[in-house]
Amino acid sequence: MKRFCDxxxxxxxxxGEKIKLDDILGTEITIHGFTLAKSNFSKNQSGNxxxxxxxxxxxxxxxxxxxxxVLITQMQKYKCEMPFLAIIKKINKYYTLT
Numbered sequence: 628m629k630r631f632c633d634x635x636x637x638x639x640x641x642x643g644e645k646i647k648l649d650d651i652l653g654t655e656i657t658i659h660g661f662t663l664a665k666s667n668f669s670k671n672q673s674g675n676x677x678x679x680x681x682x683x684x685x686x687x688x689x690x691x692x693x694x695x696x697v698l699i700t701q702m703q704k705y706k707c708e709m710p711f712l713a714i715i716k717k718i719n720k721y722y723t724l725t
Contacts, residue, residue: 641680643688651691652717656681659688659710661702671696695722 641662659680666676671694679702682688698715701724705711713724 641678641690643690646689646691648691648693655714656683657710697721697723
């Protein structure tokens with residue numbers, strides 16, 4: 628008999644405590660996964676928002692949300708490399724992985 632998780636085409640929900648992106652700036656994190664969804668507020672060019680699941684040294688998974696087009700582009704480009712270590716920096720008005 629098949630298991631639902633083997634046949635499901637639904638996106639996996641990212642679990643973890645919600646953290647503000649500004650609270651982890653400059654901190655090395657492990658990025659485990661992400662999801663993209665249409666934003667109701669569309670303050671960016673893509674019209675999407677990004678949910679990122681990550682952990683710090685404590686290994687407890689957490690999530691943050693952002694509409695950063697730069698982070699959206701970087702996550703899509705490097706999704707095959709996950710999980711990976713990164714530091715998020717704010718340069719002028721945008722966020723980027725380093």
